[in-house]
Amino acid sequence: MLLYNVFKISLLSCICLSSVALSDKITHKTLDNGLNILVKEDHRYPVASITFSYHVGSIHEPAFQTGVSHFLEHVMYGRTNNLSHSNIEDYYNQHSGHYSATTSHESTSYTTMVLPSEVSSVLQFEKDRLTGLQFLPENIEKERSAILQEKNQRLTATPWFEPKELLNTHAFPTGAYHHPVIGWQADIESISYLDIKDWYEKWYTPNNLTVIIVGDVSTDKVINNVELLFEEIPSHPLKEKIVLENKKREGDVRIDIKRPVNNPLYIISFQIPKPDNKSLEIEIILTLLTDLLANPQQGIVSQELITNNHLAVDVDSELDYLKKTNGYFSFYIIPNKNIHFYSIKNKLLSMMSNISEADISDQRLQEIKQRYLAQHVFFQDSIAYQTRIYSKLISLDLNYNRYDAVKEVLDHITKKQITDAVKAYFNEDSPKAILTVKPL
């Protein structure tokens, strides 16, 4: 034990949060037509990741057109004025190492991984489909069929996907996050090619686009390249993006379902505040709480429910914070045999209301902070991750350099701030969305 303590002290003394240096040199430029460019040089490997992020996603879709953003994502690989569909596929396969498109609640992004020498060629290609995409009915029908198959596969891929989608629908009963990104089946079946064309014309304009380039590139050169190709493309005024807020409600939403699963699952989701440019501290505190409360080995909730009271066999948590509206902090709990939902819920709420600074040792605080910082740095290893996070932040109207201050903010977070957050958000009165899944 003595050896262990000596070891522990020597480790603590060697940790200095502020000495972790990241090369966060991001260059930002806005062209006259409103197009935004973000460039970050990373010369470790001869690769560049290029993301064209259009700031429109499923939360902006009107009723009866759910899934139109994702539908357009599929159609974007169709014919353009200059290239046929097969030319486009051939282009990507000949010139990139990897390409993909993703539609999220807030944006639709097209990412290509290329050798640095191919960056200008990708930019030219993206310009081509921004300015001259063609909408052919036969292509629309082919993609409609592929999307319906994709939806079916998602729903049936794991027994947990559909219940989680159901929880989301009920957690956001009136808001923009109510429907799945892929859309409701009936809408996918009925969206017309004119709906998709209209969506493209309305939102695929330079003033609704950010080009993000991370990798082995020269900042000046790629900015110059984007300027030459895109500055002449006219923008049109953007219509107001309507993002429906959830109506404020009292009490909990609860759904009980039965599915072909081996073990029951209880999901208890607490509503948390909406992010803004001043909320990095609360974002970090909530992330620290996922570790402090539900870490499998030492989490306060894990220990109490699993080890001390034998109420559960597994505890996990998930933070869904970066949204245009209030998100949720969720506990995923697999109960022990014959343990009723209310035994778990009551125990959880009682623990949250009684939590105190004494429950968090200095070492534990230091440890969860260090783990947060390490994860923050580890994520920077992937240039594709970097482009994704910049795209997400911009789509939410948050500063792209939001995480520059992580080290300083993290250093100053206290035990009191953490316990205050628990009491503020995880209590009996805060709105909760609850899902119980039981075996058939």
Add this chain to the structure above:
Amino acid sequence: MKKLLLIVLASFSAAAQTVEWEADNHTKVIFVETKEIPIIDVAIAFHAGSRYAQPGLANFTGQATMLGSKFFNKEQVNAKVSITGSEIKTYVDEELTVYHLRSLSNISQETIVDQFNSAVFNAAFPSQELRLQKQNILSDIAYEQAQPEEVAKKHLYKSLFPSASRYNSPIKGYPDTIDNYHTSDLQKYHAKTLGQPYTTIIIVGNTSIDNAKRMSKALSQKLIASNSTFTKEKLYTANDPQTISIKPEQKQSYFLLATKMPVSSTEKPFVTHLLLNEIIGGNSSSYLFQSLRDNEGLVSSIKSNFENIDDFSLLSISGQSQTKDNAKIDDLLNEAFKHKANIITEKRFKIAKESLKNKLLMNTSSNKKKLERLIVGAKNNHSINYDEWLIETLASVTIKDVAEALQHISDNQFYKVYLGC
């Protein structure tokens, strides 16, 4: 570090240099220095995968190694590693057991490597912790049973390999086999793992070569010379092709077809087949993607894959479809590989060659991916420039080579698994 600095080779990156040397006990050490991000990855790869053990034992041993050592219990291991934000992960496949430490470069590497060292080489497998680890593995197995890809792969391997073959069983084993393992089984297997030849230490990240030498010395000194090496069974004896149809509990529709070929991963025919795979279903300009998805609209996704499994290789085709279309897909694939017409064209060959070259060049886009590629090289007992060799060899592959390789694929040599029939 007795035989130092055998070679220094420039890797594909202009910035990152790859250095290789031989440390104690003839352990190969590979080091790549990258400075931009304050991360260090250290991995030690043993030639001790699931093919050398009873079903699930290699994976169970690998995962349980971090449960505590003779000197520190599990909480102490966790405390020491996690207090620095570091992560230790174990990967076990058919051929290798790899322990991987990822940490920030501003913490004391000597201390953290010492901990890594202790966890790997002095694993104690405490019985109480093993019970929890068993539960974790059983949960993993249950999860995989809900994944169509995993279910199909499990059935494919069962049909490919005779029941006596270790490849017949999934890497994680079966619930009943996992339940029957005891501390002594794990200790015995682990001791044998540490004595395997061709162990490789890989270090990638923000540290100096002198530090890398110190770290690798600390790790390699613990390796034990042993004559008790694993016996490799001959794999290229397999069952006859068969078709399996499964109606899973979930509404899934997925197919996996595979054919085996006597191709080694270190010879030119392997690269020829990689290129053939690219033409058949490796990208969206490929024959299968264009014919079955774009033209026929029968699948939402389809791809082919070519992988080496020791003394033979496997070409597989997998995809997602509507159940009602499975018979038609089967007919089209049979027809395609019977007549082999229209699969290889000049245009498709050219695109596939460029596509494969790009994929190989861009295999390395992060420290983690660099580490993974070096592990693939170690797996093939190949030198540090495995990807370079693949690219150079690819340049010499002609359309005639690929056409000849295609002629050896026969429509009646496919093992088939259909889910959701």
